[in-house]
Amino acid sequence: MSEAGANGRVGVVVDPFDAVLELGGAALRDAMADVESRLREITRIDVHSLGTVAAGGKRLRPLLVFVAGLGSEARVELSRAAAAVELIHSATLVHDDVLDDAPLRRGSRTVYAAAGRDAATATGDLLFSTAFTELAHNGDIAQLRALSSASAALARGELMQRADAWRADVTLERYLKRCELKTARLFAAAGELGALVGGGPPLDPFGHAVGLAFQLLDDVLDITGPAERTGKRRGTDLLDGTVTLPLILARERSEELRVLDLRTIADASAAEGVCAAIEATGAGEEARSIALELVASAKRELPANLPQTQREALCLMADGLVDRYA
Amino acid sequence: MSEAGANGRVGVVVDPFDAVLELGGAALRDAMADVESRLREITRIDVHSLGTVAAGGKRLRPLLVFVAGLGSEARVELSRAAAAVELIHSATLVHDDVLDDAPLRRGSRTVYAAAGRDAATATGDLLFSTAFTELAHNGDIAQLRALSSASAALARGELMQRADAWRADVTLERYLKRCELKTARLFAAAGELGALVGGGPPLDPFGHAVGLAFQLLDDVLDITGPAERTGKRRGTDLLDGTVTLPLILARERSEELRVLDLRTIADASAAEGVCAAIEATGAGEEARSIALELVASAKRELPANLPQTQREALCLMADGLVDRYA
Numbered sequence: 001m002s003e004a005g006a007n008g009r010v011g012v013v014v015d016p017f018d019a020v021l022e023l024g025g026a027a028l029r030d031a032m033a034d035v036e037s038r039l040r041e042i043t044r045i046d047v048h049s050l051g052t053v054a055a056g057g058k059r060l061r062p063l064l065v066f067v068a069g070l071g072s073e074a075r076v077e078l079s080r081a082a083a084a085v086e087l088i089h090s091a092t093l094v095h096d097d098v099l100d101d102a103p104l105r106r107g108s109r110t111v112y113a114a115a116g117r118d119a120a121t122a123t124g125d126l127l128f129s130t131a132f133t134e135l136a137h138n139g140d141i142a143q144l145r146a147l148s149s150a151s152a153a154l155a156r157g158e159l160m161q162r163a164d165a166w167r168a169d170v171t172l173e174r175y176l177k178r179c180e181l182k183t184a185r186l187f188a189a190a191g192e193l194g195a196l197v198g199g200g201p202p203l204d205p206f207g208h209a210v211g212l213a214f215q216l217l218d219d220v221l222d223i224t225g226p227a228e229r230t231g232k233r234r235g236t237d238l239l240d241g242t243v244t245l246p247l248i249l250a251r252e253r254s255e256e257l258r259v260l261d262l263r264t265i266a267d268a269s270a271a272e273g274v275c276a277a278i279e280a281t282g283a284g285e286e287a288r289s290i291a292l293e294l295v296a297s298a299k300r301e302l303p304a305n306l307p308q309t310q311r312e313a314l315c316l317m318a319d320g321l322v323d324r325y326a
Numbered sequence: 327m328s329e330a331g332a333n334g335r336v337g338v339v340v341d342p343f344d345a346v347l348e349l350g351g352a353a354l355r356d357a358m359a360d361v362e363s364r365l366r367e368i369t370r371i372d373v374h375s376l377g378t379v380a381a382g383g384k385r386l387r388p389l390l391v392f393v394a395g396l397g398s399e400a401r402v403e404l405s406r407a408a409a410a411v412e413l414i415h416s417a418t419l420v421h422d423d424v425l426d427d428a429p430l431r432r433g434s435r436t437v438y439a440a441a442g443r444d445a446a447t448a449t450g451d452l453l454f455s456t457a458f459t460e461l462a463h464n465g466d467i468a469q470l471r472a473l474s475s476a477s478a479a480l481a482r483g484e485l486m487q488r489a490d491a492w493r494a495d496v497t498l499e500r501y502l503k504r505c506e507l508k509t510a511r512l513f514a515a516a517g518e519l520g521a522l523v524g525g526g527p528p529l530d531p532f533g534h535a536v537g538l539a540f541q542l543l544d545d546v547l548d549i550t551g552p553a554e555r556t557g558k559r560r561g562t563d564l565l566d567g568t569v570t571l572p573l574i575l576a577r578e579r580s581e582e583l584r585v586l587d588l589r590t591i592a593d594a595s596a597a598e599g600v601c602a603a604i605e606a607t608g609a610g611e612e613a614r615s616i617a618l619e620l621v622a623s624a625k626r627e628l629p630a631n632l633p634q635t636q637r638e639a640l641c642l643m644a645d646g647l648v649d650r651y652a
Contacts, residue, residue, distance in 0.1 A: 046485060095451060099444045118425045118488045121447065125421060126481035128454050132474035141465050148458035155452035159372060162444050 017063060020316045023309065028066055031075060035062045035082045042083060042130055048111045048123040052090050057106055060214075060321070061085040061190045067317055068194025068203040070310040077138050081193040084135035088151050089186060091127035092158070094120055100240075143196055146204075150189035157181030166241035166262050172248050179215040180208070187211025201303035206314060209298035214321050216291035219244035223275045224284040235271025238262060245290070250283035257281070295322055343389060346642045349635065354392055357401060361388045361408040368409060368456055374437045374449040378416050383432055386540075386647070387411040387516045393643055394520025394529040396636040403464050407519040410461035414477050415512060417453035418484070420446055426566075469522055472530075476515035483507030492567035492588050498574050505541040506534070513537025527629035532640060535624035540647050542617035545570035549601045550610040561597025564588060571616070576609035583607070621648055 021028055036059075043050045062082035069078045096102070097110040098120045104110060112120040128151065135147055160178045164170050184207075191207025194200075223246040225234040237244055241262050251258045257277060265271050278284060295318045302311055347354055365379045388408035395404045422428070423436040424446045430436060438446040454477065461473055486504045490496050510533075517533025520526075549572040551560040563570055567588050577584045583603060591597050604610060621644045628637055 046482065048485075092451070095447050099447055119485060121421050121425060122481050122484040122488065124451070125418070125454065126478060126485065128451065129474055129478035129481055132458050132470065133478055136467060136471045136474055139467050141462060141467055141470070144458065144467070144470050145462045148455055148462055152452060152455035152459050155448050155455055156371065158448040159374075159445060159452065162448065 017058075017060075017317065017320045020063065020067060020313055020320060023313050023316060024067065024070060028070070028313075031066045031079060031082075032059065032063065034075070034079045035059070035066075035086070038079050038083045039086060042087070042134055043127070046123065046126060048115050048119055051108070051114065052094055052111055052123065052127070053086075057086075057089075059086060061089055061186060064187060064190040064207055064210075064317065065194040065197075067310070067313045068191045068207070069198035069200070070194075070313055071200075071307055072198035074197050077197045078194065080134050080138050081143060081197055082190075084131040084147055085186065085190050085193065087127050087131035087134065088147065088154065091124045091131065092154050094124040094127060096158075098124070138197070140196065143193055146189045146192045146196070150185040153181045153185035157183070157185075161242060164243065168243055168247070168251070168260060168262055170243045170248065172245075175243070175245060175248055176212070179212055179219075183215035184208045184211035187214065200307075200310070201305055203303070203314070206298050206302055206318075209294050209301075210318050210321060213291040213294040213298070213318075216245055216287060216294070217321070217324070220246055220284055220287045220291065223247070223278050224288075225275070233268050233272070234275040235265075235268065238265055238271045238274055239268065245287040246278050246283045248283075249286050250278040250281040253281040253283060292322060295319075343384075343386075343643065343646045346389065346393060346639055346646060349639050349642060350393065350396060354396070354639075357392045357404060357408075358385065358389065360401070360405045361385070361392075361412070364405050364409045364460075365412060368413070368460055369453070372449065372452060374441050374445055377434070377440065378420055378437055378449065378453070379412075383412075383415075385412060387415055387512060390513060390516040390533055390536075390643065391520040391523075393636070393639045394517045394533070395524035395526070396520075396639055397526075397633060398524035400523050403523045404520065406460050406464050407469060407523055408516075410457040410473055411512065411516050411519065413453050413457035413460065414473065414480070417450045417457065418480050420450040420453060422484075424450070464523070466522065469519055472515045472518045472522070476511040479507045479511035483509070483511075487568060490569065494569055494573070494577070494586060494588055496569045496574065498571075501569070501571060501574055502538070505538055505545075509541035510534045510537035513540065526633075526636070527631055529629070529640070532624050532628055532644075535620050535627075536644050536647060539617040539620040539624070539644075542571055542613060542620070543648070543650070546572055546610055546613045546617065549573070549604050550614075551601070559594050559598065560601040561591075561594065564591055564597045564600055565594065571613040572604050572609045574609075575612050576604040576607040579607040579609060618648060621645075 021032070039053045040050065043053045062085060065082040065085055066078055072078060093105065094111050097105060097112045098117045101112070102110050103113045110120070111123050115123070131147065131151070132144065135143055157178055160181060164174065164178070187210055188204040188208035191203035195203040219237065222237045222244065223234060238247070243262070247257065254277065260274065265274055299315050299318055302314060347358070369379045388411060391408040391411055392404055398404060419431065420437050423431055423438045424443045427438070428436050429439045436446070437449050441449070457473065457477070458470065461469055483504055486507060490500065490504070513536055514530040514534035517529035521529040545563065548563045548570065549560060564573070569588070573583065580603065586600065591600055625641050625644055628640060
């Protein structure tokens with residue numbers, strides 16, 4: 001499950017979530033195994049869905065559901081919630097790959113590459129619907145509200161990103177809103193679902209902050225690399241016309257970057273040059289600091305009445321997200 | 327709302343559902359107006375969604391929700407259910423238009439044509455998610471089960487149709503399964519939702535049968551035309567490689583059609599010729615009879631304990647679907 005393994009990269013990266021699993025013990029490991037078989041069972045109906053889910057990933061959102069519900073006896077309900085969140089995430093990935101003409105994801109062929117855009121579009125729709133079918137079995141309307149609201153937010157974030165493409169003057173506020181919609185809301189839903197099933201104090205604010213930080217760090221990594229860590233060249237967002245936090249901050253510090261028209265970035269090598277210019281302003285480091293502060297405050301503001309083991313597991317999980325970008 | 331009006335065709339076609347609205351009185355007319363404003367309000371967040379919904383359509387599924395819930399005082403709940411069903415339907419149309427490179431639908435530019443496939447794919451996803459958000463407000467898990475199950479069925483039907491494309495030897499059984507998934511299940515959900523909100527006897531079998539008949543009649547119309555009735559040339563399904571009931575039946579009657587390779591149909595004019603050959607076997611008429619029998623038995627098998635006005639409205643609605651293809 002490590003990034004290194006999943007992407008077939010050279011070099012050993014210790015899975016930052018091993019510590020969480022360690023702390024959660026056999027129950028958490030069993031739960032994570034259970035959600036894998038559940039995902040396979042759910043998507044068995046369609047070969048493309050199955051392939052998507054089998055290709056795996058970090059399963060960050062299911063892990064957050066389980067950690068947010070740690071100590072609960074309602075294991076089946078937690079597994080359903082974890083599977084539902086991952087199915088929504090998978091659905092958006094399948095559709096993203098269609099839109100990006102992407103041949104590979106996580107080292108496997110995308111549904112788009114394997115079956116064409118027609119089948120991939122329908123497969124994404126199927127995964128969306130199946131997420132709700134799965135969660136409906138839990139019989140709790142509050143859970144379905146959390147999931148559908150996050151799912152709508154994802155699509156709105158995608159629309160916002162495409163509406164803002166190539167606009168170098170995107171405001172910080174608008175960028176943060178996009179990250180909230182695209183990423184933070186589903187993490188918030190994962191925290192909320194775990195807490196709803198487990199009956200503990202609310203954890204959607206924690207999920208939201210951690211999800212936001214996750215997106216910020218991902219965006220920083222695209223600017224700062226290095227490629228041997230991320231498995232792809234720097235500056236792919238720039239080439240897609242997607243403006244992220246480092247560039248937004250760097251534009252305030254550099255006249256050269258302030259007047260840059262993204263459409264003039266001709267190729268990957270030119271994008272590398274822009275990344276270096278952004279990094280030279282210190283904006284990459286500043287963006288990273290903002291993300292780290294989000295994580296730190298999320299940890300500080302965890303509900304006071306959480307059981308100690310669960311608090312530790314949530315903090316380890318937050319640290320794991322940061323470590324990934326250390 | 328008549329087909330003629332919506333498509334800007336010449337010639338007056340009396341809206342077959344006027345009789346249903348007449349019978350339902352002011353309450354039903356108000357309800358249908360209410361669902362229109364609700365759909366506009368829900369999709370206000372995004373210009374493409376709004377355009378899709380504003381482009382309108384026959385609103386058959388919302389009408390079925392209302393007629394299935396006729397007499398209920400829970401007007402807001404019925405409107406939410408009606409809007410949710412229409413949002414799922416709209417989501418699939420938006421994605422279908424992307425896959426079909428369709429410039430127009432109901433006389434308006436498609437989201438795909440207006441905003442590109444990226445925005446259209448995300449818009450479809452947004453409409454899917456919003457349907458569940460809307461229905462979740464009703465607070466009834468059984469309603470969400472009905473909708474998610476129908477929504478998953480739609481996507482599976484789409485995958486099935488694309489998997490079977492160009493296969494002239496599709497069996498009758500497989501064709502009927504496809505129609506069930508693609509169309510009947512959402513009509514069944516509309517009947518089920520109305521009955522769930524209204525507290526009356528189950529109407530999903532009625533919705534299922536009527537939805538299946540609707541798909542069969544639509545498929546027959548593509549073979550038998552005439553174009554001035556449908557607003558498009560005959561044989562579009564054949565050109566897409568989609569085998570439907572008339573051809574399945576005709577292949578048993580005609581050696582020429584049994585050996586036909588759909589990929590050899592070069593253009594619209596050739597497709598017209600195949601349509602004429604199919605019709606000459608009587609298969610179009612036979613397919614139409616099967617659909618009419620489905621509708622007749624759906625009417626016969628309506629629950630015995632339905633209020634008389636509601637029974638009449640359901641029968642009028644079923645007749646309206648048939649009249650459309652008279």
